[in-house]
Amino acid sequence: MTARPENAHQTRLLRLLRDDGARSRAELGEVVRLSRSKLAVELDRLAELRLVEPAGLAASRGGRRSSIVRLSPRLRVVGIDIGATSIDVAVTNGELEILGHVSAPCNVREGPDVVLDRALDLLGKLRGEGLAEEIHGAGIGVPGPVSFRDGVPVVPPIMPGWDRFPVREAISQRLGCPVLVDNDVNLMALGEMHAGLARSVDDFLMVKIGTGVGCGIVVDGRIYRGMSGSAGDIGHIGVDDDGPTCVCGNAGCLEAHFSGAALARDAVAAARAGGSAFLAQRLEQAGTLTAVDVADAVAAGDSVAVRMVREGGRRVGQVLAGLISFFNPGLVVIGGGVAGLGHILLAEIRGVVYRRSAPLATGNLPIVLSELENTAGVIGATRLISDHIFSAP
Amino acid sequence: MTARPENAHQTRLLRLLRDDGARSRAELGEVVRLSRSKLAVELDRLAELRLVEPAGLAASRGGRRSSIVRLSPRLRVVGIDIGATSIDVAVTNGELEILGHVSAPCNVREGPDVVLDRALDLLGKLRGEGLAEEIHGAGIGVPGPVSFRDGVPVVPPIMPGWDRFPVREAISQRLGCPVLVDNDVNLMALGEMHAGLARSVDDFLMVKIGTGVGCGIVVDGRIYRGMSGSAGDIGHIGVDDDGPTCVCGNAGCLEAHFSGAALARDAVAAARAGGSAFLAQRLEQAGTLTAVDVADAVAAGDSVAVRMVREGGRRVGQVLAGLISFFNPGLVVIGGGVAGLGHILLAEIRGVVYRRSAPLATGNLPIVLSELENTAGVIGATRLISDHIFSAP
16 A cells, blocks of 8 residues: 555645655745754655655755755556547656556447456556556546546446446555546546646636537636536537437537537538538548548538538537636636637637626636647546545545 | 634634524534633633623533533624615624614615715614614625625626725725625525525525526535636526627627516516506506516416516526536525515426436435525625634634
8 A cells, every 4th residue: 555645744745746846855845834854854754655755956055955855756646537439548657747648449338347447458558568566546537427425427328337336446456556536527627737728727617528528617726526426517508499409318408519429420411411522522431420520621621511610619609608607717628539620619619708708707718728638637537646645644 | 893713713613603503611612622621711712802701501411510602792793785776784693693684775876985875874773773882894795796805896787886996995994893895696695504595505506586697606615706706697698699688788698588677678568568457557557667566467367477487487497407517506596586486486497407407416406495585695794794703813
């Protein structure tokens, strides 16, 4: 079992070293406001626990040179991001810098036994490369609502067989380390907080547009999960009573209008209707179309594809406009596979939001595309478990 | 200047006595987990500060009878709730029980000088009745966004002349006590937390339907105000691009569809169009109609009025359905003047929400009408300032 810090000072020191990297004792003492002798006690104890170690001497600031402390380079944290159609697994050091990352297609509908085995196989590959002898903790994201307290998915609509499956316990037993489970979008939000565009923002929204649409909510620097763990479930907000029927049985949900799945459906329809020569050709070649084909069509200047993305962006903007009036965030980050559609999508979302939200809520509000690509989820997963193992029990 | 508690133990003791009333020293010691002697030190100090006092002996629990402690009965807190068209002022004791409450019509558009004078006149009346010799603090609610940190309204749409007016400083100087200012709906949420239906709920929404529509958001037992103090500003969420033009310039905002103002407008139109004999007669008598006339028409079984309320409820439900999917609250409380329309309105709201929100978010979600009538705002105002004066500086 990995050592844990024993008090709030040690917790603070570990998180500082994680988030800002190696520092001199003098700098650490100033930030945590401990006397030189008290700081030495805590750092010595953390070194005994093999959580930190010395790393040479700092440049002189006039007096004796202060020694530098860093997190133990042996620390290894694992992030597993289970999506609807893929798994990402990463191993990081204690600073949550990615040392190795693998991604593989995998259908979450195959159920927890198959999917979790697949995830551990992928992790095994990384460990086979010598990346992680000992694992100090793992965070796992799944594409549905989670009871965070119990570490289990709860009535997840696109995950048959996963309802209340003990994901946390199962993986914790197999890896022999602490594990935490959360919704995939919540973890993307944590990833943006740790390594992305939300580093200095306390209240923000992370909107994921992938196969479905979801939202991570951060209040005061912490994930807000709601009463039953379903907060941020915005994919089924109604935008149009006469819209397409959704998998949930209602009509006109956001996801039914715009998501990876909706784009694929609309692309096939456009190809068959003869509206887009580009998409028709792709469909003939591949027998099916995905959001990636739409992105390629947009890049090739296909006007039907551009219109699909603009209309989708308008629907997303319509929902976000209301949520932004309600929540008054400091930042909105758009991510997920479909966010790869880029600036046409973003421009349309911004246009609707800036026109329809309360002016006071949008006055200083940046709406931006994530820059973490497919790493936000795995980094967030490592951040989740790191916050746990870097806290006093 | 009123004394303030000096440490976290004293803060905790004062809030316990405020929220649960007089208690024996034995009971207090158990709750705050202090030894008998340490508890005695803190309580003696609070008595010296004239914040608490002894109140007799408790019934025997087997050994020596424990003495009862209560908040000083001399404590007086003031709540001022400035609405669009009325002012409520209340004086409470330390337990925030209303000792006197006056309400008067007043148009917030007359500007801060006139309106605040009027509020202090009303308070003067209550003081004239001997209710409050010394005032220990005052909370003030205004019908618009507030910079809580600065104690000033910020670009409030229906409050010309109030933008950045120093409400907190002005009233604090005139009353000679600590003052805090917040949005009126936030204070209603605090009122529900203190004395209403939200006493044991950490995450909930307080929806006010009055002249306009607004929402108070409580996260983890605290008001969530958002980045610029405008969180909960749901009145201008769009529900229908082809809807009536709103005062904000957009079309189809929730408030333009349903609010006290919208109901009055629709009632006049219905009366003139000859659809409702009841409303036509009222209009002839009074020359104008308000939401109260619509409520009377509903009570008299007027089908046009009932339909207006049902359609309005459907619009409110449409917006709330999305916000509930997003926020996953533990409770939704509906209040404000128009909530007086009662169960027809509530049934319509519930119907839409339970049909359209994420099932996991509504599984255990009560949607209820406030039972505090017009006192939620003033009680919340006293709670706001009480939390402040019952905290260590």
